[in-house]
Amino acid sequence: MTPSAKRDWLVPTGLIMLSAVPVIAGAARAAELTGGATVTPDNARFFASPVPVLVHIVGASLYCLLGAFQFAPGFRRRRPGWHRLAGRLLIPCGLAAALSGLWMTLLYPRPPIDHVLVTPMRLVFGTAMFCCIVLGFAAIRRRDVPRHRAWMARGYAIGLGAGTQVLTHLPWMLLAAQPNGIGRAVLMLAGWVINLAVVEGALRRQPARPSRSTQRRVAASAGVLASQ
Template sequence: MPTNSTTKKDYRIIGFLLFLSLVPSIAGLVRIFQLTTGSGYTVENQRFFNDPIPVILHIIAVLIYSVLGSLQFAPGFRSRHLRWHRISGRILVFLGLLTAGTGLWLTWVYPKVPTDGDWLFGIRMVIGIWMLICIILGFVFVLQKNFRTHSHWMIRGYAIGLGAGTQVFTHLPWFVFVGGEPSGIPRDLMMAAGWLINFLVAEWIIWKENSFRN
């Protein structure tokens, strides 16, 4: 039987991950509404209206990946629902690959927007490739029944997938103290900081888990 403390830990993990996904999910749903209704057209988002399918696929994949993934990393919930964990895990592998793949496609094919600096293209390409590697390795290790290493790589992939949620907070000081939309190198650094923070948190979680088991 799971203890109350385990249940509370599950709620904290799931709640935090869903909270981190909230703003990007709302923004993504608004974007889908705009693209499907033809509203909110501007010069800045013209690229989405010109070729909407990839960005819609990306948004849907990220949204489901974020929400479904939050349940995978709650240890008590996972141990009580192993069959569900395995089935949803296969879905998450597909969604993670779709998230990374469409993200790379959007970066490579869509024209650069004026607010992007010179570094952001390269940063996004590295992040997209890293997420692909994490998901693929996570899948390979679960096939080999190396569940511990599988978990570590899936944590890394999920952390990258939640980058947009952390970027809300890395942009917040700019909005408060400077105002307006950041552009150029400051925007590149704030975007990179969101992924970097998630990367470091993921590595800390993995290190902590390894230290506890050793």
């Protein structure tokens, strides 16, 4: 593998590693629900209504793992058909993850470990993820590739929040104990904010390219001027 090819896979590899803990935790939860585990106060809400959490686990896991490959530019260029095919799967997976997350936030009992502020934060970021994916889909339907990439990257950043939240919680857990209350709320918020800040920074560093609609307007204007 050439050095440039290795660099091409740095970001996807990092994203997969960041997804690993939430994906493994989700798989363990799914095995618990489908394997007849003992009902406890911590998991009773999932056993009472298992479908939303199973939809969330499957949708979010596929979205995070498969979505990581969309951030390999060279692979995307070499496999444009794969990129489009994966996108057709990623959009429903991302929407399913966002909507099931919103459903659980609204209808599951709030865990004692969560501060009351966690509920509105989950609603805000779950709704934002849903909107980013819809806007990204609408942009590619218009052949507006730059906006499509930007909105999809933002949606992915929010969806990967659980992975970054593992990192924000880790120092606290190593130095003290499992965070709760307002401390946990701040650490969860930090996970989403860090991801979005990284994405926005990356988007600003990219050279601005005119969208297809802008190119068409410029071409139409040039045609009008040429005919005068």
